[in-house]
Amino acid sequence: MTKVSFVWAEDLDGWIGKNNALPWHLSADMRHFKTVTMGHPIVMGRATFESIGRPLPHRPNIVLTHNDLNVSDLTVVHDLTQLRALIDQQAATEVCIIGGAGVFAATLPLVNTLHRTIINGHYHGDVKMPPVDYSRWQRLSRRPVVENDQPVCWFEEWVLDEKQD
Numbered sequence: 001m002t003k004v005s006f007v008w009a010e011d012l013d014g015w016i017g018k019n020n021a022l023p024w025h026l027s028a029d030m031r032h033f034k035t036v037t038m039g040h041p042i043v044m045g046r047a048t049f050e051s052i053g054r055p056l057p058h059r060p061n062i063v064l065t066h067n068d069l070n071v072s073d074l075t076v077v078h079d080l081t082q083l084r085a086l087i088d089q090q091a092a093t094e095v096c097i098i099g100g101a102g103v104f105a106a107t108l109p110l111v112n113t114l115h116r117t118i119i120n121g122h123y124h125g126d127v128k129m130p131p132v133d134y135s136r137w138q139r140l141s142r143r144p145v146v147e148n149d150q151p152v153c154w155f156e157e158w159v160l161d162e163k164q165d
Contacts, residue, residue, distance in 0.1 A: 008117070010118060015124065040094045143156075
């Protein structure tokens with residue numbers, strides 16, 4: 001079975017975006033994102049794709065949108081049925097869903113792993129992560145990133161608790 005994961009960062013208040021961008025710039029978070037997603041298909045919405053500005057290298061890029069996009073090195077799917085079929089066809093061990101909030105909300109039933117970065121700060125964005133019922137999940141790890149003797153973020157990995165389903 002293919003692992004289907006969310007990969008995102010949120011601040012202490014749950015904000016994940018502001019003006020179609022991340023509200024922070026944290027090198028450790030960018031390195032972690034690259035490490036987690038490298039070599040795996042990534043799924044995103046149109047606005048997230050446009051905020052990145054190009055397909056990310058060394059991983060298949062899939063955009064879930066109602067719009068037609070004609071961009072090389074990009075696979076476009078128009079609904080969850082097409083996305084499910086594409087995920088089922090993947091030879092990849094993991095498919096990473098990277099946002100935005102609407103894609104996270106729509107694809108939550110497909111997901112069995114969470115890669116969450118908690119940014120140690122309050123950034124007052126305009127988009128929050130949709131609610132995740134963590135009582136259905138089991139945290140496998142939580143690793144702090146410390147700079148100047150202060151935690152700047154925590155990397156967490158969660159798996160769906162099989163006993164809950």
